[in-house]
Amino acid sequence: MSVSSEVRKAGPFLGNGTAASFPFGFKVFEADDVKVVQADAGGVETTLTPGVDYSVTLNPEQESAPGGSVVLNIPLPIGERLAITSSMANLQPITLTNQGGFYPEIINAGLDRLTILVQQIAEQIGRAIKVNISSSQDPAELVNSLFASADQAASNAATAVTAANAAAGSAAAAADSERHASESAASAGQSATSAAADAASIHGSVEAAAGHAASAASSAASAAGSAEIANKKATEAAASAGSAMDSKTAAANSAAAAASSEQHAGESAASAARSENHAAESARQAAESAATANVPIDAHEAKPDPHPQYATDTELSALSQSLSDSVQGAISIAQSKVATVNGVGPDAGGNVTINLPSYSKATWVYKTTTAGNVRLDVVGNWGHGAYLIYGGSDATRYHVLFTLTKSSLMINPPSGGGFATGNMLNWGGPYEVYKLE
Incomplete structure (x- = not known):
């Protein structure tokens, strides 16, 4: 008799809802030596009871063909797992007496049993948390540290989930804001179109008024x-x-x-x-x-x-x-x-008081500091409309209105005298010119 393999576990097997028979290949002495553990989808393990949850069939010759099979009474559900190992008691049942019989089969069985016990321990230790042989760290401290890290990881995961939910909320709010912005932009575009139409209408009215x-x-x-x-x-x-x-x-x-x-x-x-x-x-x-x-x-x-x-x-x-x-x-x-x-008549002195039009803007277009007359060719170079000349010194300020069309210059009052020569301004500086709108 001998134990020719160090393997002491079969599986884990993943359930598909139909399979119920699962093989194992390690040597045991009896069917009761087999241990079967089932884990649900959440990883919670349950040790099954022989004769109630499953049955074991051993191969006839454990020396040349060790192992056998485990047959569940209910097929292993989808998503659940099954592991098979041995669970022999840590006992030595052989008794050798003085001048008693010395049978090789009994000696081999005892040695095989000891080997199986060692393999069971090795299988369990293989699933344990270990430190390096040269490490001074206490394994218990390592375990505590691992659990603390796990707790911290769980906390971080929860925080990450919260942050993800907040980010999703922010993304939804941003999408809503973008939608409102798009609607506002569309409304602004319509307002701009309307304003442009109004401006064109006003411009036409101003041109007509200038002609009149x-x-x-x-x-x-x-x-x-x-x-x-x-x-x-x-x-x-x-x-x-x-x-x-x-x-x-x-x-x-x-x-x-x-x-x-x-x-x-x-x-x-x-x-x-x-x-x-x-x-x-x-x-x-x-x-x-x-x-x-x-x-x-x-x-x-x-x-x-x-x-x-x-x-x-x-x-x-x-x-x-x-x-x-x-x-x-x-x-x-x-x-x-x-x-x-x-339509307004003069007073007793021959004077007429007329209200000036209300302009919303005066745009500066020209300035000269020359004291003598400055001649400017304005027809065709400046836009048509109403203009105001404002000049003179602090003691003798004056202002004169003139209008431009596409081909002529009109100084008001008409008796502008030397203020205009043909279609050219001929004015004594210093003065500034503003376009009225």
Whole structure:
């Protein structure tokens, strides 16, 4: 008899729900020497009971074919495991007596038993936690350390699960925020499109208002020209009465008042050019005023006598009255031109107060520090619209409005004098130019 293999365990076998017979290949003396352990899916082990949970069939010849098979009463379930080993008692049942029989079979069986006991211990030690032979570490401390590490690992795993759940929540919140952001972006795009359409509409309205303002300014300029013609005719009438000095002086003063009224008319035209809300009405009234200005004033003119002779006192008095009427008519015409700029009549002094339009932005476009005149070609180089020149010294500040179209420059008031030469600004610095919007 002998033990030719160091193997003392069979398995573990994994259940499939149908298999019930499992082999083992190590030597035992009896069926009761076999130990069967079953573990569930969670790793919890149960030592099965022979005759109740399983039966053992040993091979007939344990020397040449050691081992046998274990047959479960119920097939091993899916996911569960089965291990087979021996569990011989740590006993030595052989007794040798003095002068008794010495049988080799009994001696071999005893030695085989001792070998099997050693293999059982070796199998158990093989599953134990061990330290190196040269280590000074206490195995018990190692076990405690391992359990502590396991507990810490479990805690870390729980923390990781919590963090993962929090991350999942954050990801969901981020996805929701992204969805809201996408919806907000779509809404912003629609608002931008609407704003662009509104801006285009406003731009068209501003261009139309600028056109009406330019027309009103042109009509006002025509009215001022008619007033100047009336003034000229009054002056000619005064010159023809060389002996009526007092009447001539009165006529000159009246003409000066008419010129002042013309200046107010020009300023009103400048205000009309900047008044977007009243531009259309101003253009209409300016046109009517221009028509009124074209009415001949021959009724007030002193017609030359084809047969000159010395004037009598009565004739001089009549001529003086005629001059006075002519000058008064010129003043009335000039005041009429002021009133037709925007429908507002002059006060007792011939002045008209007009509210300026409300601009939301003034953009700086040019600046010069030169004291002398600076000529600028602005038509075609600057955008069309309303512009404001602001200049002079602290003691003598001035500001003048002018408008640009695609092909012309309009200085307001029209009597800009040397402020413009053709389509070029000709202005004395220093000054700055702002575009009004």
